[in-house]
Amino acid sequence: MKRERLLILAVLAALVAWPLLMGDYAVAQANRAMIYALAALSFSLLAGRLGWFSLCQTTFAGISGYTIAILGVRFGLPFPLVVMLALLFTTLSAVVFGLLTVRSRQVSFLMLTLALGQMVWALSFQWVDVTGGYNGIAGVRLPTYGGLDLNDTRVFYALVAVTTLAVFLAVWRLYRSPFGLLLLGIQENEQRMRALGHPVYLARFVAFVLAGTISGVAGVFLVYDMGIMSPSPLGLGHAVWVLTAAVLGGYRSLWGPALGVAILIALESLVAQYTDRHMMVIGLVLLLSILLMPRGLADVLEQRFKRKSKPLASVTTTNRGDES
Amino acid sequence: MKYAKSLMLGSVSALTLASGAQLQADDTIRIGVVGPTTGVFSFFGEQQRMGVELAMEQLSDRLDERNIEVEFYDSQGDAETTVDRLRAMESRDDVDLVIGPVLGGTGLAGLEWAQGSGMPMVISYSAPEDITMRNRVENVVRAGWTGAQPMFAFGRYVAEELGHKRIVMVGQDYSFPYNQAGGFLKTFCRAGGESVERIWHPTGTSDYSSILATLPEGDAVLYNGAGSDGLAFFQQYHDFGLDARMPLLGGSNFFAVGDLPEMGEAALGGLSALQYAEGLENDNFVAFRDAFREMHGDDTMPLAPAEHGYVAFEMAVKAIESADGAERKAVIAALRESEMPDAPRGPFHLDDYGNPVQNIYINEVQEVDGRLVNVPIETYSDVSQFGPFDPEEYLAGEPDSRDFPPGDCSDPYYD
Numbered sequence: 001m002k003r004e005r006l007l008i009l010a011v012l013a014a015l016v017a018w019p020l021l022m023g024d025y026a027v028a029q030a031n032r033a034m035i036y037a038l039a040a041l042s043f044s045l046l047a048g049r050l051g052w053f054s055l056c057q058t059t060f061a062g063i064s065g066y067t068i069a070i071l072g073v074r075f076g077l078p079f080p081l082v083v084m085l086a087l088l089f090t091t092l093s094a095v096v097f098g099l100l101t102v103r104s105r106q107v108s109f110l111m112l113t114l115a116l117g118q119m120v121w122a123l124s125f126q127w128v129d130v131t132g133g134y135n136g137i138a139g140v141r142l143p144t145y146g147g148l149d150l151n152d153t154r155v156f157y158a159l160v161a162v163t164t165l166a167v168f169l170a171v172w173r174l175y176r177s178p179f180g181l182l183l184l185g186i187q188e189n190e191q192r193m194r195a196l197g198h199p200v201y202l203a204r205f206v207a208f209v210l211a212g213t214i215s216g217v218a219g220v221f222l223v224y225d226m227g228i229m230s231p232s233p234l235g236l237g238h239a240v241w242v243l244t245a246a247v248l249g250g251y252r253s254l255w256g257p258a259l260g261v262a263i264l265i266a267l268e269s270l271v272a273q274y275t276d277r278h279m280m281v282i283g284l285v286l287l288l289s290i291l292l293m294p295r296g297l298a299d300v301l302e303q304r305f306k307r308k309s310k311p312l313a314s315v316t317t318t319n320r321g322d323e324s
Numbered sequence: 325m326k327y328a329k330s331l332m333l334g335s336v337s338a339l340t341l342a343s344g345a346q347l348q349a350d351d352t353i354r355i356g357v358v359g360p361t362t363g364v365f366s367f368f369g370e371q372q373r374m375g376v377e378l379a380m381e382q383l384s385d386r387l388d389e390r391n392i393e394v395e396f397y398d399s400q401g402d403a404e405t406t407v408d409r410l411r412a413m414e415s416r417d418d419v420d421l422v423i424g425p426v427l428g429g430t431g432l433a434g435l436e437w438a439q440g441s442g443m444p445m446v447i448s449y450s451a452p453e454d455i456t457m458r459n460r461v462e463n464v465v466r467a468g469w470t471g472a473q474p475m476f477a478f479g480r481y482v483a484e485e486l487g488h489k490r491i492v493m494v495g496q497d498y499s500f501p502y503n504q505a506g507g508f509l510k511t512f513c514r515a516g517g518e519s520v521e522r523i524w525h526p527t528g529t530s531d532y533s534s535i536l537a538t539l540p541e542g543d544a545v546l547y548n549g550a551g552s553d554g555l556a557f558f559q560q561y562h563d564f565g566l567d568a569r570m571p572l573l574g575g576s577n578f579f580a581v582g583d584l585p586e587m588g589e590a591a592l593g594g595l596s597a598l599q600y601a602e603g604l605e606n607d608n609f610v611a612f613r614d615a616f617r618e619m620h621g622d623d624t625m626p627l628a629p630a631e632h633g634y635v636a637f638e639m640a641v642k643a644i645e646s647a648d649g650a651e652r653k654a655v656i657a658a659l660r661e662s663e664m665p666d667a668p669r670g671p672f673h674l675d676d677y678g679n680p681v682q683n684i685y686i687n688e689v690q691e692v693d694g695r696l697v698n699v700p701i702e703t704y705s706d707v708s709q710f711g712p713f714d715p716e717e718y719l720a721g722e723p724d725s726r727d728f729p730p731g732d733c734s735d736p737y738y739d
Contacts, residue, residue: 023415023416024414024415024416025411025412025414025415025416026416028408028415029408030409033403066328070521122526125498126497126498127498128498128725128726129725133498133499134428134429134498134499134501135432135452135454135499136429136432138432138436138459139434139436139459151440154358161726184547226403226404226407226436227407227433227436227437227440228403228432228433228436230403230405230432231429231432232402232403232429233403233404237402254427262591269408269412272397272398273408277378277549278362278398279422294540295644
């Protein structure tokens with residue numbers, strides 16, 4: 001318990017120090033990293049707890065972003081209201097998607113989320129009257145309160161950091177709660193959970209909706225960070241990017257996805273500075289790290305951490321040894 | 325474990341390096357060039373890059389004199405990555421002026437960013453008209469075109485010179501073709517045309533049999549799109565034997581020189597319109613084309629994105645020279661006054677909104693020295709982004725969309 005507190009304090013300190021010590025670009029990068037960490041967390045909640053690999057988590061971010069752009073720019077609704085409506089609408093979409101996918105498993109779940117995600121992407125691309133099509137909707141800005149411009153990189157950082165931290169802590173609690181353990185149990189042995197009288201479908205459904213809402217939060221920041229909402233964040237490329245980050249960092253742990261996102265973003269901007277073949281370099285790094293650390297970087301670090309100390313409570317997931 | 329450790333170390337040092345505030349406070353002036361040099365659209369970004377490289381070589385004395393450095397950035401054709409690279413330029417690399425982006429969506433994202441930042445920006449090939457119209461900002465000018473611009477001339481040409489009354493237009497369903505259709509309709513209908521029937525298909529369609537089998541009658545078909553969709557349409561159009569019934573006209577990028585070898589001889593005589601033609605024969609253009617092919621290989625034909633990058637770079641250097649430095653206000657003022665009498669594509673100057681007023685060429689596919697190229701057969705000079713229309717009236721009107729302007733030329737809109 002003590003070590004966990006230390007870890008949280010260290011993360012807090014780093015989050016506070018970053019905008020004070022670093023240049024504008026590094027802060028902007030951190031903003032993106034935190035936004036995608038939320039999306040990757042949303043992915044990992046399903047992948048790590050339920051074994052559900054979703055390709056539509058970025059779609060929820062996109063739905064949330066489009067809601068803000070459409071209501072805020074087209075209809076001129078005020079800032080806090082559009083955010084609430086966006087989260088509400090994203091949650092509703094997650095309810096609909098959840099009803100469609102809750103009974104599916106593994107590949108069929110993957111394909112369903114792929115289809116749903118691509119449908120929304122196509123809609124954003126072709127429903128020009130509403131979404132602005134390929135050109136998107138420009139001019140999505142946060143307001144200025146009494147001289148405090150929320151669009152300023154560092155002010156925006158504070159908003160994103162506080163929210164991201166709060167969401168991660170909430171999910172941390174969730175993972176340790178009976179509900180979180182039930183999800184793990186379902187992944188382990190669905191029949192047994194059912195036999196024990198747990199509402200398996202309901203639990204899955206709730207997890208799916210929760211994950212969708214978390215992605216919706218990411219979408220809120222994503223659209224304000226960009227200032228423009230276009231179909232590109234809903235594309236398959238972004239969904240796969242989030243999946244890659246989560247797998248690289250380790251989707252079974254809480255902080256693995258955030259780690260994966262940070263590494264990927266740092267790699268991308270670093271390597272792209274030196275060569276046009278940056279995708280090759282990143283691909284190679286991914287290949288090696290997945291070969292050497294199939295359960296993700298976070299898992300490797302946690303194993304190491306644990307060997308030196310008492311095992312943590314149920315923060316880490318099962319140790320089923322060599323599962324595929 | 326060893327690997328994990330080194331990976332951790334690596335990532336930590338990567339983060340530190342990536343974030344290192346490298347703001348250099350010296351008298352070097354930096355130009356950042358952004359375009360998609362990887363990904364699906366890398367062709368366009370590579371063309372821009374090659375054009376800029378040629379301009380760099382030709383202007384090297386002037387670059388040395390002003391201590392100008394150039395840095396290339398990869399947008400991956402993605403709006404978000406574009407904004408990220410632009411931020412890196414401004415706050416990490418101390419860039420003073422940006423050239424690019426190249427694609428439509430990235431152009432609008434770049435514009436949105438530039439509005440907040442105030443960075444002088446010369447957009448090269450990116451064509452959404454609102455960049456220099458409804459969303460225009462002081463610090464952004466364009467060296468290229470709007471989607472409607474060449475079609476203003478083409479609409480007139482098709483109605484007046486070819487005498488077609490009814491056009492069937494098949495196009496890719498997104499904003500660039502809408503804008504091309506809009507420009508075409510606005511002049512076609514006023515020059516004696518009767519109707520344009522639009523049929524939109526999703527991008528990435530490879531089978532056009534259902535469209536071709538039910539194609540309405542008209543005097544000609546205009547394919548409003550490009551790339552692999554355009555190629556597939558072209559081939560199936562000929563397989564169906566429709567070319568014997570109705571001639572096939574093209575949107576601005578349809579008869580792109582890269583696709584011509586695959587279209588083959590059937591493409592001969594194909595008409596389209598653009599502010600550029602690889603078959604131009606004036607001295608400036610021939611010098612540009614020869615130098616380009618000498619630098620980048622004989623098989624690499626410079627296309628519009630290359631010329632636009634080349635010209636955008638020259639505009640930037642001129643602006644820095646006449647502003648006597650990189651002070652933003654002065655550079656922006658100089659950019660807005662840009663006049664390019666010797667541009668390879670022909671002389672142009674910027675209008676009050678920051679978009680070139682330039683020649684539009686009606687191009688015909690011809691065989692020159694065993695190669696299929698677009699040869700200009702007619703020139704409309706001084707065409708602006710508003711075509712023959714009054715800018716204020718144009719801006720007050722509705723933006724082009726899927727079904728605007730009306731396809732029926734007797735509509736009161738055209739009175």
